[in-house]
Amino acid sequence: MSLKIGIIIGSIREGRAGLDVAKWVLEKVQAIDTASTYELVDLKSFDLPFLGATPTESQIKGITSWSQTMSQYDGYILVTPEYNHVVPGALQNAFQFLKPEVANKALAFVGYGWLGAARAIVGFRAHLAYQQIALTQQQINLSFTSDFANPGTENQTFTPGAWHDAELNLLVSQLTGWSKALKTLR
Numbered sequence: 110m111s112l113k114i115g116i117i118i119g120s121i122r123e124g125r126a127g128l129d130v131a132k133w134v135l136e137k138v139q140a141i142d143t144a145s146t147y148e149l150v151d152l153k154s155f156d157l158p159f160l161g162a163t164p165t166e167s168q169i170k171g172i173t174s175w176s177q178t179m180s181q182y183d184g185y186i187l188v189t190p191e192y193n194h195v196v197p198g199a200l201q202n203a204f205q206f207l208k209p210e211v212a213n214k215a216l217a218f219v220g221y222g223w224l225g226a227a228r229a230i231v232g233f234r235a236h237l238a239y240q241q242i243a244l245t246q247q248q249i250n251l252s253f254t255s256d257f258a259n260p261g262t263e264n265q266t267f268t269p270g271a272w273h274d275a276e277l278n279l280l281v282s283q284l285t286g287w288s289k290a291l292k293t294l295r
């Protein structure tokens with residue numbers, strides 16, 4: 110069964126570290142699982158209002174485009190940083206617009222931060238579980254202290270440890286296993 114998986118770039122910040130992380134994830138998981146199609150989904154490219162605010166014409170199109178984009182995937186990998194121990198506000202807001210688009214689909218986390226965005230991921234699991242998303246046990250926690258050179262400076266560079274390869278293998282196995290099973294449910 111062929112799957113289509115979206116890799117969501119959860120930071121919309123200019124100069125975000127998340128872009129390099131997401132590109133690395135794409136390269137790794139596509140090599141692990143050549144039978145499926147993996148694509149980057151850049152949150153930054155969708156003009157979304159804050160949920161509840163009156164949308165502009167452009168934002169109405171943005172909501173539709175976000176909904177249609179997320180609908181087409183069988184599962185997701187969410188690449189997220191941590192701001193004040195939670196996921197970025199724009200990321201949480203974007204998921205507030207979704208329900209049928211993501212229900213009965215699987216999602217795996219790749220976090221990056223001083224503690225691999227571990228606290229943000231724990232919190233966001235509760236939100237996404239309510240949206241009927243199946244969240245894999247395996248997650249990747251990339252740390253500024255071990256997976257980045259010159260962390261916190263303008264020379265910061267993403268240098269992921271080789272030990273994450275085994276974690277990515279398990280993540281892909283759990284994500285695709287559930288994505289296949291849930292496809293039959295949908």
Ligand SMILES: Cc1cc2nc3c(=O)[nH]c(=O)nc-3n(C[C@H](O)[C@H](O)[C@H](O)COP(=O)(O)O)c2cc1C
Binds near residue numbers: 121122124192222
């Ligand atoms: C206001 C603010 C709060 C932050 N809070 C955290 C935090 O709670 N945990 C953490 O690991 N890093 C924290 N950071 C550092 C970010 O993880 C870091 O800036 C990272 O590069 C953000 O990801 P991005 O560049 O992809 O947007 C914070 C940064 C800012 C500006």
